[in-house]
Amino acid sequence: MSPNEPDPQNAPHPQDSSRHRLSPAHVLDLDPLLDDPKTRIVVCCGSGGVGKTTTAAALGLRAAERGRKVVVLTIDPARRLAQSMGIDSLDNVPRRVKGVDDSANGELHAMMLDMKRTFDEIVEAHADPERATAILNNPFYQSLSAGFAGTQEYMAMEKLGQLRSRDAWDLIVVDTPPSRSALDFLDAPKRLGSFLDGRLIRLLTAPAKLGGRAGMKFLNVGMSMMTGTLGKLLGGQLLKDVQTFVAAMDTTFGGFRTRADATYKLLQAPGTAFLVVAAPERDALREAAYFVERLAAEDMPLAGLVLNRVHGSGAAHLSAERALAAAENLEEPGIVDQGDGKTLLRNSPDTYDSSEPPASDEGSPAATDQDPTQQTRAQQSHQKQDQERSVEQLTAGMLRLHAERMRLLSREQRTRDRFTARHPEVAVAEVAALPGDVHDLTGLRDIGDRLAAKRPELPETEATEAGA
Amino acid sequence: MSRLQVVSGKGGTGKTTVAAALALSLATEGKRTLLVEVEGRQGIAQLFETEALPYEERKIAVAPGGGEVYALAIDPELALLDYLQMFYKLGGAGRALKKLGAIDFATTVAPGLRDVLLTGKACEAVRRKDKSGRFAYDYVVMDAPPTGRITRFLNVNDEVAGLAKIGPIHNQAQAVMRVLKSAETSVHLVALLEEMPVQETVDGISELRSASLPVGRIIVNMVRPEVLDAADLELVRTAPRTAVARSLSAAGLGGARRGGNAERLVDPLVTQAHEYAERHTLEHEQRAVLGELGLPLHELPLLAEGMDLAGLYELATELREQGMS
Numbered sequence: 001m002s003p004n005e006p007d008p009q010n011a012p013h014p015q016d017s018s019r020h021r022l023s024p025a026h027v028l029d030l031d032p033l034l035d036d037p038k039t040r041i042v043v044c045c046g047s048g049g050v051g052k053t054t055t056a057a058a059l060g061l062r063a064a065e066r067g068r069k070v071v072v073l074t075i076d077p078a079r080r081l082a083q084s085m086g087i088d089s090l091d092n093v094p095r096r097v098k099g100v101d102d103s104a105n106g107e108l109h110a111m112m113l114d115m116k117r118t119f120d121e122i123v124e125a126h127a128d129p130e131r132a133t134a135i136l137n138n139p140f141y142q143s144l145s146a147g148f149a150g151t152q153e154y155m156a157m158e159k160l161g162q163l164r165s166r167d168a169w170d171l172i173v174v175d176t177p178p179s180r181s182a183l184d185f186l187d188a189p190k191r192l193g194s195f196l197d198g199r200l201i202r203l204l205t206a207p208a209k210l211g212g213r214a215g216m217k218f219l220n221v222g223m224s225m226m227t228g229t230l231g232k233l234l235g236g237q238l239l240k241d242v243q244t245f246v247a248a249m250d251t252t253f254g255g256f257r258t259r260a261d262a263t264y265k266l267l268q269a270p271g272t273a274f275l276v277v278a279a280p281e282r283d284a285l286r287e288a289a290y291f292v293e294r295l296a297a298e299d300m301p302l303a304g305l306v307l308n309r310v311h312g313s314g315a316a317h318l319s320a321e322r323a324l325a326a327a328e329n330l331e332e333p334g335i336v337d338q339g340d341g342k343t344l345l346r347n348s349p350d351t352y353d354s355s356e357p358p359a360s361d362e363g364s365p366a367a368t369d370q371d372p373t374q375q376t377r378a379q380q381s382h383q384k385q386d387q388e389r390s391v392e393q394l395t396a397g398m399l400r401l402h403a404e405r406m407r408l409l410s411r412e413q414r415t416r417d418r419f420t421a422r423h424p425e426v427a428v429a430e431v432a433a434l435p436g437d438v439h440d441l442t443g444l445r446d447i448g449d450r451l452a453a454k455r456p457e458l459p460e461t462e463a464t465e466a467g468a
Numbered sequence: 469m470s471r472l473q474v475v476s477g478k479g480g481t482g483k484t485t486v487a488a489a490l491a492l493s494l495a496t497e498g499k500r501t502l503l504v505e506v507e508g509r510q511g512i513a514q515l516f517e518t519e520a521l522p523y524e525e526r527k528i529a530v531a532p533g534g535g536e537v538y539a540l541a542i543d544p545e546l547a548l549l550d551y552l553q554m555f556y557k558l559g560g561a562g563r564a565l566k567k568l569g570a571i572d573f574a575t576t577v578a579p580g581l582r583d584v585l586l587t588g589k590a591c592e593a594v595r596r597k598d599k600s601g602r603f604a605y606d607y608v609v610m611d612a613p614p615t616g617r618i619t620r621f622l623n624v625n626d627e628v629a630g631l632a633k634i635g636p637i638h639n640q641a642q643a644v645m646r647v648l649k650s651a652e653t654s655v656h657l658v659a660l661l662e663e664m665p666v667q668e669t670v671d672g673i674s675e676l677r678s679a680s681l682p683v684g685r686i687i688v689n690m691v692r693p694e695v696l697d698a699a700d701l702e703l704v705r706t707a708p709r710t711a712v713a714r715s716l717s718a719a720g721l722g723g724a725r726r727g728g729n730a731e732r733l734v735d736p737l738v739t740q741a742h743e744y745a746e747r748h749t750l751e752h753e754q755r756a757v758l759g760e761l762g763l764p765l766h767e768l769p770l771l772a773e774g775m776d777l778a779g780l781y782e783l784a785t786e787l788r789e790q791g792m793s
Contacts, residue, residue: 047479047480048478048479048480048614049478049479049480049481049665050479050480076616079667080663080667139630139631140631241631279480282774282775283511283514284480286514313736313740314735314736314739314740315733315736315737315740318721318733322721325720326716326719326720326721327719329718329719329720330715330718330719387707387711388711388714388715390699390703391703391707391711391712391714391715392715392718393700394696394700394703394704394707394712394715394741395712395715395716395719395737396715396719397695397696397697397700397741398696398704398712398737398738398740398741399716399719399737400695401695401696401737401740401741401744402736402737402740404692404693404695404772405740407772407773411773411774435743435746435747435750436663436746436747436750437662437663437664437750439663
């Protein structure tokens, strides 16, 4: 590369001019983000099944190996990934991950969120021992804290706040819960706030605080009717449980809200970067677009989109249609049985090239691997014919495989272009698909490399599109 | 055949698609099915290419043979008001509760109650009869929460019955559990032939079983067609590059000499074949893991052109042919 050449990242792709599509999105360059000491929190969000946890872990590992002191907070990692990071035991504290390259003086810690434990810790930290015991033994608390949907969001935010305030790490990478609406964690503090400010809590706490009849004086008739209704609905004992719970939690809740608000502000602050994770599939990208809009509405700083499992092909110039036509050529009976000498009969669009006699086996390096001296000419010719035939079948199969890959590629590209059209401002990092699952540090490192590879865009498929 | 068909699966496995295809396949010969959405994502509306569904049962498709599919997106807040009205005749009080924020509380801050309402509403639809005493729906198909939460979701009424030891909520919770734990219900799990979805399926089934919830079938979704067989995959490792190059050239893709158009295709095509082989092996292993569970297994093909309404009918036919409905 000559020194005068522009930054490869910004260099136009050689075939850009022939492309029939929207201008490519900005490329999300992750290394500067991870290296920047001002980046303190990276939040990975996205719908379920798009590789959020793996992305969070891979980013954490990469940042650590580039010299940062990182903690990764995961919500629900796959078992083998958790084992490989040594966080499969649930003790709700970060643990140092072994096997990380620390030559740049970085460290990787990881933890898996234990919701109930986090909730218990809050109660223990913010209520006096007697009250804490009462809360922990309350049956209503026990079901609430054991992990009903929704509690996860509060606890993830709480834990993030805790980790941040300990200030023991210079980068926190957070994986968000697989929520029904995946941004519930943003709503959590607000929802709690509106509940705490609501009249319901006053209604529930008033009788317990003021005690029996005396309290009733402060309630209007409507209110007392409501208590009756609630009692009828919930059953007397449950209402009492709820009331004692709410009363006992009152102080704890207050502190919780303050911290939840603080965490929310922390997320908006410079130093936080949101990454929306998606796969190049319609549903996942539709969710991603929603996330981008939602984050913007909440003033949350979006760094970009991580697009996982993007397929490519080394032979992207060969369109699906041509590959299929070629496969059919090979499978047509009467032609496949002919030896290579007859290939001239075939109708090839590239006749200028294929009219040359193909390289003979004798001259090719691969053929010299075989030892022909032990075989008779007849055997040789018979075997050769058989092999030619099955090789032709294999080749046809590989061409069909390629056609399938090219269709997938153009579908992925269309899906991504639709997202880009809606959000041209969002930088995108594409991660090439792996054939298998990731469950060790080597795999995570590989994902990290792919994440940072600044793959400018999906491989070329202009032949498919232009040819259509 | 259970009348309540619950479809769960890891996120991204396409459980909404499978639930919709199942609802279509069950609606044959004048049968009527209700497809219920509980996660508020409007996935059903997108799938059937209609506008967002309101909280109301409405017909969204006609199945081949004249059956009908109705859909309902359950809104927890409206479901609660509905309930209060239906069971406790609390119309006015319901509105007052709403003013107080009690409805918000019930449906968001105490999310367990949200699940109570969602499962309760689905069970109500299962049990509902018209004036002639015929069931309003022959089948109810629920697009349920993902595998990681499904047991807790279905079992929430047990917990509620334990919390509210007497009173209408207690009775209601028990009635719901009676439906969910009976042969009237079947919980199906959607998987992909990948390690994590399969592991989640295995874990999910053992959780469902230990909660005495009736496990139905496993539906493997998005199964890729077999393009190369075992003999091909063996040959990929041994075939001389030149022979492949000659075949490509014979197929009309340019010269087979080194540097020729056909010759340059060999490496990328062989790489793709190796990737295919690796995935093939993984899929084979995962299929074996699912096979060991001893449950009826169905496979749905990956639709090459992506998912659309026509594809949905295709999958429904596939399910019917495989005897799922």
